[in-house]
Amino acid sequence: MFDLKGKLALVVGAAGYLGSDVCRGFAECGAEIIAADWNQQGLEVLAETLKAQGAAVRCECLDCADPAQTAGLMDSVKNTEGAIDVLVNAVYYRTSKGVDELAEEEFTKANKVNITAAFSLLQQASQLMGPGASVILFSSMYGSIAPNPGDYPEGTAVNPIEYGAGKAGVNQLVRYAAAWLGSRQIRVNAIAPGAFPWNVTDNEEFLRRLRAKSMLGRVGRQHEISGAAVFLASDEASFVTGQVLSVDGGVSAW
Numbered sequence: 001m002f003d004l005k006g007k008l009a010l011v012v013g014a015a016g017y018l019g020s021d022v023c024r025g026f027a028e029c030g031a032e033i034i035a036a037d038w039n040q041q042g043l044e045v046l047a048e049t050l051k052a053q054g055a056a057v058r059c060e061c062l063d064c065a066d067p068a069q070t071a072g073l074m075d076s077v078k079n080t081e082g083a084i085d086v087l088v089n090a091v092y093y094r095t096s097k098g099v100d101e102l103a104e105e106e107f108t109k110a111n112k113v114n115i116t117a118a119f120s121l122l123q124q125a126s127q128l129m130g131p132g133a134s135v136i137l138f139s140s141m142y143g144s145i146a147p148n149p150g151d152y153p154e155g156t157a158v159n160p161i162e163y164g165a166g167k168a169g170v171n172q173l174v175r176y177a178a179a180w181l182g183s184r185q186i187r188v189n190a191i192a193p194g195a196f197p198w199n200v201t202d203n204e205e206f207l208r209r210l211r212a213k214s215m216l217g218r219v220g221r222q223h224e225i226s227g228a229a230v231f232l233a234s235d236e237a238s239f240v241t242g243q244v245l246s247v248d249g250g251v252s253a254w
């Protein structure tokens with residue numbers, strides 16, 4: 001089970017904390033990977049790690065919110081690999097601002113990355129997809145529940161409104177696109193992580209509160225994301241579409 005040999009996976013946001021773990025999982029299951037990100041250095045580190053695993057990987061440095069750049073990538077895939085079997089989008093944008101401070105342009109900028117770029121990638125990649133292909137967008141628990149300001153110690157920015165609004169948009173994008181692409185046997189799902197903190201490791205009080213929110217009494221670990229992605233990418237998930245799979249230690253379930 002969970003054999004991805006013969007599948008080509010385009011992972012956008014591949015150099016990130018969770019995107020790189022998705023790549024690791026895909027590589028372990030035999031997928032060929034196109035790793036895309038705008039962090040060139042991060043891509044190089046990732047490619048070195050994946051190649052050491054024996055994976056076939058090529059890197060593409062681009063801004064995924066620029067449809068001309070992503071269209072260029074799709075053209076190169078069409079001419080080189082021919083087809084895409086799996087698309088993952090693990091990119092996001094957010095500010096650290098409260099509602100009162102957030103300017104309209106910042107809200108719009110977030111939507112451009114969190115929703116519009118996800119839509120463009122999905123629209124473009126689906127043209128290179130055939131029956132059995134799988135799209136996986138990254139949502140968040142904050143696409144379906146609101147952050148509780150009381151969970152944030154003084155001086156720690158509350159997860160901002162444009163982020164959750166964008167992730168709610170991703171959830172609906174998934175349902176709509178699953179219905180749209182279903183007749184072509186292309187599946188569309190999202191993964192909604194809970195807290196997988198990597199940039200607040202020095203904020204012990206915040207971490208304590210994050211742990212307390214989870215039914216498992218802890219936060220997510222980096223290696224705990226790829227299992228969901230491998231499942232959704234694989235033929236074992238062949239009847240799973242239009243879903244938002246929570247990987248959040250139960251935070252959104254109580």
Ligand SMILES: NC(=O)c1ccc[n+]([C@@H]2O[C@H](COP(=O)([O-])OP(=O)(O)OC[C@H]3O[C@@H](n4cnc5c(N)ncnc54)[C@H](O)[C@@H]3O)[C@@H](O)[C@H]2O)c1
Binds near residue numbers: 012039198
């Ligand atoms: N880490 C968490 O706790 C958590 C929780 C819930 C949801 N998520 C979601 O999971 C996904 C991955 O998050 P992460 O924690 O790995 O974040 P991350 O910041 O480590 O990774 C994001 C990656 O996207 C890249 N990127 C950003 N904008 C880009 C652009 N315009 N073009 C190309 N690349 C771009 C960055 O360079 C980075 O490598 C995101 O969608 C995020 O919203 C994360």
